[in-house]
Amino acid sequence: MNLTCIIVEDLQVAANYLTRCCERSGQVEVKGHFFNVQDALTFLNENSVDLIFLDVEMPDANGFELLDQIAFSPKVILTTSKKDYAYNAFQYNVSDYLMKPFTYQRFIESLQKIQPSKETISANSGSDHIYIKADGKLIRLNNDAILYIESMGDYVKFVTNDNKKYITHNTIKNLEEKVSKQHFLKVHRSYIVNLHKIDDMRENMLFIKGNEIPVSKANKADVFKRLNII
């Protein structure tokens, strides 16, 4: 299993079928099935998951209201029979729609949309450095040398432990997929930090060699999860 999920769905037959698809795939562990938004929210206040299968039209609330209230940003696959949620889907980073009932093949295609390819994972986990284009050349930066990466619109700034700054054309969203997951974590829509370089954390701020980095509400749970808190 490499993903955890919950199912928010008030139709029993649909939830059962989805659970069966998850089990059959061997890729997704179902942590819970909730018939209403409130119960799902209670669970998510105490637990984190990678993925939510979400029916939008729930009896007690709109499914998107759940996403408004949780403190992290899981992947979301809508399980619905309506296609007119495009605007909300964009806002909430919805990965895919599954129209009920869907085939197992369609379910697998949906999973493939949210999982990085094996080649990508392998490349990321095996590499201790990256190359960036800056100052008209390719510059090698060791993971251990990077303190954090900051968004500057269409550019990003790499700040290193020798206090150098490299500006290159890229985005935080793109880099989040490409940098080593062992070392780096997105803590804010404008910041990726090297987890090994954090000196301390106060309220919603991280401190790295005197630099203050904001932590967004949506990413805070992920930060706590990755820090080695005893």
Add this chain to the structure above:
Amino acid sequence: MSTTFSNNSFIFHEQIDTQSISDLYGDDFPYIEEVFTTVLGEYEMLAANILSSYGRRDKAALKSAVHKIKPIFGFAGLTGTQHQFQLFENLCQDTTSFESLDEPFKSLQDSLLRSKLIITEEKKKLEVFNRDRS
């Protein structure tokens, strides 16, 4: 008239889309029986919501109730009924007068009753079929 499953092992009611059933569940007949049982377990409440919202002349509630039951038919292979309910849901969305729903609702209500009978009958047949095979 009934239609035959792809491996000629079970004969479904003619209104059940055997290809759809095959696509969803393969030839896992015990699971198909389980699906039909679950569908029937939810059917009463979902159908009651439709009838009560129609009785109250509440268009939004009726649309929502029709939307909610719609996938149930798909899970049972009643793809034609699912499509009919989709059209009615669209009508609820588009129309401004509740009166324009009255005539199509009669047909919807007929389908609601007929579909339950079909699912009930198929579930019984599946029980016998699975018992005989075990």
